[in-house]
Amino acid sequence: MKKIFIPFFIYVCFFLNNSPAEVISGKIDKYDSRYQNKIIDYSTQKPLEHAKISIPDLNYTTYTDKDGAFKLNVDINDKTVLFVEKDGYKVFSLTIDNNVLNNPLKLGIEKSSPFDLQLSTDVIHLGDNLFSSNSANSGDFKLYANGHTFTKTFSKPAFSQNQDVIVKIGTIIGLDTKKAREAKQNNIARVYSSPAEVFINGRRIASLELNGDNVEVIIPKNIIKQQNELRIETGKNLFQTQYTDYDDIELANIRIETKEKHHFAGR
Ligand SMILES: [Ca+2]
Incomplete structure (x- = not known):
């Protein structure tokens, strides 16, 4: 009997917690x-x-x-x-x-723009494949890390005076920085990592400290050349001194976009 009742009880709780208006249903199917x-x-x-x-x-x-x-x-x-x-x-x-x-x-x-340069549609895992199950969102990491940096070259995008050129990162998960911990994005008690860093042509243009979607980094126009290199480096566990423990993160959907400047009003 136990085997029959336990799953039923679990599903009833599931419906009660999440959609009370729809509890009356003969069908037990999440x-x-x-x-x-x-x-x-x-x-x-x-x-x-x-x-x-x-x-x-x-x-x-x-x-x-x-x-x-x-x-x-x-x-x-x-x-x-x-x-x-x-x-x-x-x-x-x-x-x-x-x-x-x-x-x-x-x-x-949104419809794509002819000026968007899609640099990756994959999920890119950076790090060393050593991470705690308390890390920010590591539970479903299945992809193997290919090192701690992502590098991609791109040609100079077309842009006007009124536009900013940005690196857009569709999604970042797994950052275990101090800020990510303070924002309760992970369950790690004490240690944290340095932020991931974004470089264009060798110059650092941003630190990534929080996980999220639609992260935008403005590229200073004076460093844009005919051929450019985007490099993203993951951070390091600042409390591991015996060896280098890179922060295992996932980046998805990276592209270069141009954007009208007023989108950044207030920043
Ligand atoms: Ca690691």
Whole structure:
């Protein structure tokens, strides 16, 4: 009897906690059709068919149907990166966790601009593959680190006087900096790492201290050349003196964009 009742009890709690209005349901299925996610065009708000949805850490891919809807039939244990790709649109990435199974996503994606330079659509794991399970969102890290730096070259983008040129990082997870710990992005009690750093042509232009989506770094125009190099280096555990322990992080969806300056008003 126990074996029958325990799973039922768990599911009842699940519904009570997350969607009290929908407790009355004979169907015990956490991937119920009520949990439909949707992809729409950001400007027109129209649903987008056959957009590719993927979660690289979980090796999961699905597509939207004719109504722009999709389900996530996958177990999500910790924060991970979800990608949306559709021809003619900017690649979109988002940090998700298992809350998406109860709270459907409605994501508006933007048409791509001919001036965007997409440098990576993958999830890039930087570090040394040594990390604590208390790290910021490491639970679902499955991809192997290829060292502690990401380097990519790009040609000079076209931009006008009124535009800024930015490095846009769609998603960052796993940073275990002091600020990330203070923001309760990880569960590490004492130690922390130095921030990740962003360099253009060898000059440091930013430190990345917090995990999140849509991180934008302005590139000073005077350092932009015909051929440029973006380098991102992950930080180091500042409390490990016996050997170098690089902070294991994941970066997704990196591109160079131009943006009208007023977007940065107030910064
Ligand atoms: Ca490490």
